[in-house]
Amino acid sequence: MSTATTTRFGRFADRLRDIGPSPIRAIFDKAAVLEAAGEKVYHFEIGRPDFDTPQVAKDAAAASLDRGEVHYGPNAGTMDLRQAISGYLQERRGTGYDPGTEVLVTIGANEAVFLALMAFCGPGDEVIFPVPAWAHYESCIRLAGATPVPVRLDADNDYRLDIDAIAAAITPVTRMVILCTPNNPTGGVATAEEIERLASVLERTDALLMSDEIYADLVYDEIRHQSPAAVGNLRERTLVIGGFAKAFAMDGWRLGWLAGPKELITPALRVRQYTTVCAPTFLQPGAAAALRHAGPEAEAMRMQFQERRKAGLKILTGVPGVTVSQPDGAFYFYLTYTPETAEPAEQLALRLLEEQRVAVVPGTAFDPDGGTHSIRISYACHIDDLTEGLRRIVQTLTTPHPKGA
Ligand SMILES: Cc1ncc(COP(=O)(O)O)c(C=O)c1O
The missing domain is CATH 3.40.640.10 (Type I PLP-dependent aspartate aminotransferase-like (Major domain))
Structure with missing residues (x-):
């Protein structure tokens, strides 16, 4: 990966030479434009829980502030x-x-x-x-x-x-x-x-x-x-x-x-x-x-992830040309598809956003050479959004598209 290395005031430090902007930037930016225009976007690109922090943690931090621990x-x-x-x-x-x-x-x-x-x-x-x-x-x-x-x-x-x-x-x-x-x-x-x-x-x-x-x-x-x-x-x-x-x-x-x-x-x-x-x-x-x-709250969140995972796998399993790696942990589905199924991941991710309003991360963000026909889907989102967004992804992957493989 190579990016611009100079500014008006001279060059960047050498250590930045091979470090480019995040490959998911294009997706983030495009999703932001759509949302600013009032469109609903299904956010499967974000690796963070959609839940609130357990109250016991918030209270303890607030009490610390009140005690002046600043x-x-x-x-x-x-x-x-x-x-x-x-x-x-x-x-x-x-x-x-x-x-x-x-x-x-x-x-x-x-x-x-x-x-x-x-x-x-x-x-x-x-x-x-x-x-x-x-x-x-x-x-x-x-x-x-x-x-x-x-x-x-x-x-x-x-x-x-x-x-x-x-x-x-x-x-x-x-x-x-x-x-x-x-x-x-x-x-x-x-x-x-x-x-x-x-x-x-x-x-x-x-x-x-x-x-x-x-x-x-x-x-x-x-x-x-x-x-x-x-x-x-x-x-x-x-x-x-x-x-x-x-x-x-x-x-x-x-x-x-x-x-x-x-x-x-x-x-x-x-x-x-x-x-x-x-x-x-x-x-x-x-x-x-x-x-x-907050063990009980964390466990309740885990149970919800488990439920979403199950619902998601039901939708994704058996789609022709698509394999989902066994998601035993974390909150991601990593889909790998045959080149005949859809275009390379970076283009597919853009098309999913443009046509289906679904944001995913192309596999090249995790493996620039080997991830060309993979996408990552985060299921850290509401189960209704998850099932609807996955349905849209499956529809895209099972419909022949004009751009070809
Ligand atoms: C594998 C892995 N390690 C570390 C982190 C960073 O976590 P934190 O938000 O605590 O910095 C992430 C965040 O996505 C992650 O996926």
């Missing part, structure tokens, strides 16, 4: 929130972290990814990540000056983790492997056996593991999330990423965490000291309250 806090986050995160990880994932030295409260999971890469990866280092993948990894790897090494997962194998392919991509300069489970965009959830195999591959290297578990609480039916940090010896080399945005509908709060052994958290904390300094002080009691007390 000043800088500790770089790593308030001790109370670090304790809440530590307790939550112990209870839900089976991995304990010392709140004093092994937990860092971040500005969303986004900052956790950034801090981890800035702390450990730089020029000459390679970072492996399976694709399709959340696009931020590649951009943040580039911002850190390191080299992204995407490992393409096989659509015919339902985008399952390919440990042999990851092992084959490892070189003496592999600094980190990134795993996202449950996965954005495929909804795939890594099994304990897959993670054990990854552990035995990593054991022979000095590579770190970044485990992005932002969707860990959103798994469905009988599926259980397995935290890599709780498998074998992986904990010692794993940086766990988590947050409040998805399971607690707190995306606008911009809070998350990075957890790991002290020797991995300390360098990340050093980057934080010179960037964002600390997460907003008065929001942290709200986040702690969510972890401690």
Whole structure:
């Protein structure tokens, strides 16, 4: 990807050379124009819950503001929130972290990814990540000056983790492997056996593991999330990423965490000291309250996602030329279609918006080369909108179109 690199005042920094605007920008912009003109748009492009934040979290943040907790806090986050995160990880994932030295409260999971890469990866280092993948990894790897090494997962194998392919991509300069489970965009959830195999591959290297578990609480039916940090010896080399945005509908709060052994958290904390300094002080009691007390609300939201997922799968299953990857977790359907079914994804996404008023993300946003005939649909929207929007997508995919394949 190459973009303009100069301004009236000279060139951009080299680190921005290969970082372009988000590939979903065109969809966002077009949807905004339609909505400004009074049109209803079915928003399946947004990766955020449509629910409100649990009241207990709002109340705790408001009370903190009222108490005047408006000043800088500790770089790593308030001790109370670090304790809440530590307790939550112990209870839900089976991995304990010392709140004093092994937990860092971040500005969303986004900052956790950034801090981890800035702390450990730089020029000459390679970072492996399976694709399709959340696009931020590649951009943040580039911002850190390191080299992204995407490992393409096989659509015919339902985008399952390919440990042999990851092992084959490892070189003496592999600094980190990134795993996202449950996965954005495929909804795939890594099994304990897959993670054990990854552990035995990593054991022979000095590579770190970044485990992005932002969707860990959103798994469905009988599926259980397995935290890599709780498998074998992986904990010692794993940086766990988590947050409040998805399971607690707190995306606008911009809070998350990075957890790991002290020797991995300390360098990340050093980057934080010179960037964002600390997460907003008065929001942290709200986040702690969510972890401690909003379990029932989070579970109610999960149940609604589960219901939407079921309704959506009913509509999408069996459409000729279309495969939906098994959505065991997160809140996305990742559709892959044959080239005979419709045009490439970026054009299809524009046509869906123009003709059907449905906004989706083209697969190229997650895999520029392999995602040309895939789209991601977020089902974090009302079930009525979901079923109507999916019906429109199916109609488009099953109707021959003039532009051809
Ligand atoms: C896989 C993944 N990791 C991290 C994030 C970032 O989450 P946050 O809003 O907490 O920064 C997202 C957001 O979409 C995501 O999909």
